[in-house]
Amino acid sequence: MKFGIVVFPGSNCDHDAYHVAKHVLGEEAVFLWHKDESLQGCDVVILPGGFSYGDYLRTGAIARFSPIMKSVGRFAADGGRVIGICNGFQILLEAGLLPGAMLKNERLKFVCRHVHLRVETCRTPFTGLCAPGEVLSIPVAHHDGNYFADAATLAELKAHDQIVFRYCTEAGLLRAEANPNGSAEHIAGICNRAGNVLGMMPHPERAAEAMLGSADGLKIFQSLLAAPAGAR
């Protein structure tokens, strides 16, 4: 499987994602420069974390106009797998590939720590190897992860099984104290209706090897390998 990791000016988790795809999974991986339009025949496109364009204006607001995002939009519309992590999630929201928007964390602090995530749906190619309700330990590192959507959009997300991860306690309970940023419905990750585009604030690429404290994030990448082929 060929992974393409988009590099925007200010991306800083691109090498981590590349490392997981290439060296942990042992799959093919390439960097995709934001000014290029070709996705080089990749099966999966990763929009990595970081601070694209310095997060000026709004997080992800400028990156969404990069030439490569046109191709990512077409790829996603054709069913191609796209995963946006942290800043990548923010870019997907700004690009309208996922619904909603990010607000500053409720307590206005940059939050950088391991959190627990409950897997809310296993129907996506990113969570096929997880058990429903399984709790994963994966770190977050962000200042703008307070997911917002109006009531109608939240109802749509629920009705179409688009909430993929929720922040929870170690035991899998939804509690305000387990929500690191005040995000609506404890949302940590959502997908589009078809399930081929995932956005998540936590960093699975930083939790893909036991020596780094947790390998729970690896399940997301391994699920992709195990899923029936998507578009390319």
Add this chain to the structure above:
Amino acid sequence: MRAKVYVTLKRGVLDPQGKTVQRAVKSLGFKEVLEVRQGKYFELALPDDVAADRARQVVEEIARTVLTNTVIEDFRFELEEA
């Protein structure tokens, strides 16, 4: 010509920064201030000879597509002769 664009959070969207400012204002003794909502302000310089209709059209499009995330924000703008 100058365009002044004001971007504000929609009603009902949580504004943690505004809330913090409001608390600070209150702690300074200004008890009259019930709420603070923080927004953004942009000035766009345009050539003096651009027609007002065209300027409005351009500024409106820029405000909608770039300066504002319409999921959470509203905008308004005014044009000013130099």
